[in-house]
Amino acid sequence: MSLIEPFAGLRPAPGRAADIAAPPYDVMNAAEARRMVEGRPWSFLHISRPEVDLPEGIDPYSPTVYAKAQENLQTMLAEGVLIRDSAPCYYVYRLTMGTHQQTGLVASASVAAYDADRIKKHEFTRPVKEDDRVRQIEALNAQTGPVFLVYRATAAIDDVLAAISATAAEVDVTAADGVRHELWTISDAAQIAQLTAAFDALEALYVADGHHRSAAASRVAAARRAANPVEATAHQGFLAVIFPHDQMQILDYNRVIKDLHGMTVDGLMNHLSVAFAIEGSATPVKPARPTEFGMYLAGHWYRLTLDPARIPHDDPVARLDVSLLQDNVIAPLFGIHDPRRDDRIDFIGGIRGLEALVKRVDSGEMAVAFALHPTGMSDLMAVADAGEVMPPKSTWFEPKLADGLVSLVLD
Known part of the structure; x- marks a missing residue:
């Protein structure tokens, strides 16, 4: 498998992105999530934090919660609020926060490369949080929270993303926190092949944020391979947004x-x-x-x-x-x-x-x-390259990716 591959993304229907886009599931508590969905029936929090639709005080790891996530996803599909692209694509994703801007690629990152440490980690994970993400993926048969990856900046990738993002964005949403999220689709076969080859030429990718999501995806892939060794499907990759290291903003x-x-x-x-x-x-x-x-x-x-x-x-x-x-x-x-x-x-x-x-x-x-x-991006990569682990709470990345703009269905 290549280091990255295109995929047929599950996305908001035209004109629905502002209704759906939500902050990452793990940056708010339950009470804050309930407030965020008030008056927003299509917020992706109904999928990523489905306890908002259940009685207060419910155990967030209850089977009822994961079942509610699956029910809410099916409702959005049935109502045509979420639709799936007809063919595998890459997507350019730009974040703008004040004067800071970063442009990356949404792709399916290789679980095999992750398992082989070509996609490098720098944090320990907690079993309870890993288990939660595994149950979420299995309930939805999809990965909905993107893993934030970083590559060493190279013109072979940066120039392509810059050229594509110089055109009008298909999705342009400014969230409540003032962060602007823009998205472009790459469906041209030649551009897809060019980007795939450029990433394959890289020595490694680095997990910046999303260690529990990537670890959970690896566990799901391993379980499904064991159940059906001959099947090669989308569960061999995980949803990722990959940015060049020199555009990252790490706060204290x-x-x-x-x-x-x-x-x-x-x-x-x-x-x-x-x-x-x-x-x-x-x-x-x-x-x-x-x-x-x-x-x-x-x-x-x-x-x-x-x-x-x-x-x-x-x-x-x-x-x-x-x-x-x-x-x-x-x-x-x-x-x-x-x-x-x-x-x-x-x-x-x-x-x-x-x-x-x-x-x-x-x-x-x-x-x-x-x-x-703030910890430097070069420091993070040096720790990962050495196969070491950073102390807890070493990095705070801003701006944050939105949930709901692109999801990866496990065919």
Whole structure:
């Protein structure tokens, strides 16, 4: 199988994209999802978060929820709100958020390449979330949440996508958060072959976001191969949107901690001074470079600059800012050794701004906040190339892909 293949996408009928497009299923809680579907009977959240149509408090992993997703999908198909293309295509997908713009390709990415680590991962997955996506795929017989992949930018791909997206878009929707989503169909056989060959020439693709979705797709494919080894169908690929690495926008992923672990404010400052140069700031500190951190403590902002001797430059994971903060501050000073499971720490995406850190501390809910410089795309790829795993909550990608604009049916 090629690294990517075209597929006959399941898409909104003409004029319906604005009614259907929805944020990714995992960026809101149940109450927020219920509010989002008010007055929107065709929102894709009725498929991706079907508990919105069931009694409040229902277990989101109940078989009833997956059955409701399948029922809602069938209703949208029967009403002609969703329709399927008649032949395999690629799709160009452009996201615009303020002055930032990124243009990628919607394709079926090879499960075989994923299993062979030619599509590289950088995060652990949680079994409960993987199981959820497996049940969703099986209930719908479709993959509806795209995996966000990245390729090393190359003119052989970038120039084709730029030329196609220079024409008028078939779908042009601006979401409630102000992000613009545009889509173009590539049905020309020569262009499809050109893009397939250009991607096949790449050494690797990288999972930026969607580790649970890609892992679930691999599990579904393996189960279906075992049940019918001779059948070669669309379940051998997974729904992906693939962007060039130099167009990515990674925001900071900041930390807040509930208590000072028995330390006084002065005691914490003394401990920090062993590893950091500390400078007070009259304004919020948004780190301008790696190894620089902002800290909000007791109503004041500080700039912390790590001693260069503490940076392990030859280790792609240990040299990340999220690792440096964890290894020099969060674990030794606060006793938080497993940030995945310790409820004394929380994480705030940079899209919420530094004011979100101030609010959590000033409210008394948290005792201290740390602002980080965003992880670089080159750092993510270096970790994946080394076969390593990034610490939890290392990257926050913006803008987010929409659900519902293109889905992959498993024939």
